[in-house]
Amino acid sequence: MDPRVFAEILSELERRYRPNRPEHVGSRDPFKVLIGAMLSHRTRDEQTDEAYLRLFKRFKDAGELASAPVREIERLIRPAGFYRVKARRIKEVSRIILERYGGRVPRNRDALLSLPGVGEKTADIVLSVAFGLPEIAVDTHVETIAKRLGIADEKDGYGEVKRKLEELTPVEKRRYLNMLLVRFGREICRSPRPRCEVCPFTRYCRYYSATRRASR
Numbered sequence: 001m002d003p004r005v006f007a008e009i010l011s012e013l014e015r016r017y018r019p020n021r022p023e024h025v026g027s028r029d030p031f032k033v034l035i036g037a038m039l040s041h042r043t044r045d046e047q048t049d050e051a052y053l054r055l056f057k058r059f060k061d062a063g064e065l066a067s068a069p070v071r072e073i074e075r076l077i078r079p080a081g082f083y084r085v086k087a088r089r090i091k092e093v094s095r096i097i098l099e100r101y102g103g104r105v106p107r108n109r110d111a112l113l114s115l116p117g118v119g120e121k122t123a124d125i126v127l128s129v130a131f132g133l134p135e136i137a138v139d140t141h142v143e144t145i146a147k148r149l150g151i152a153d154e155k156d157g158y159g160e161v162k163r164k165l166e167e168l169t170p171v172e173k174r175r176y177l178n179m180l181l182v183r184f185g186r187e188i189c190r191s192p193r194p195r196c197e198v199c200p201f202t203r204y205c206r207y208y209s210a211t212r213r214a215s216r
């Protein structure tokens with residue numbers, strides 16, 4: 001994609017969405033951001049927010065969660081999908097953070113990736129949201145939009161989509177690109193059934209021109 005076109009898209013997304021974040025990515029506390037990202041896996045934002053708020057109303061940090069009964073964590077995060085697996089992982093991650101890192105989430109990709117249940121997306125969310133580093137977290141919204149717009153190819157995996165977005169996004173904007181695209185994906189470029197009829201980017205969109213050609 002032409003960098004000037006991407007700059008226009010970015011500027012429109014900033015105009016629409018910049019101030020708003022869901023609860024579970026609204027904190028600057030790295031531990032809360034990490035647990036919020038773990039809770040959000042395969043779960044809608046509303047349910048993630050509910051589980052997140054219930055959990056942190058009862059427990060405030062890694063020290064408390066490391067010694068919490070797993071059954072109680074399960075009960076609190078029940079609104080999130082896969083809550084039994086997530087409860088065990090949250091307790092284990094809390095214990096590791098407490099014992100290995102003195103209760104502080106590491107500001108380092110490899111250390112984050114070594115935690116159970118933490119993949120590239122979660123690590124990038126923590127690094128960008130909690131530590132303000134210029135990382136782009138590629139979740140399903142980001143991947144779908146990047147591929148539909150023609151920024152990335154269909155076969156591209158996490159690293160390739162991220163690299164292609166990084167090439168187009170100014171360093172100082174990378175840390176919040178995920179949030180902009182998630183909002184756009186939830187509201188307009190939905191998967192499935194994108195609302196192309198109200199989208200301001202139809203003239204740039206590979207998916208839109210391909211589907212229009214196919215329907216002629």
Ligand code: SF4
Pocket residue numbers: 148149188189190194195196199200201202205206207208
């Ligand atoms: S035109 Fe449709 S597919 Fe393309 S970005 Fe907009 S909503 Fe998504």
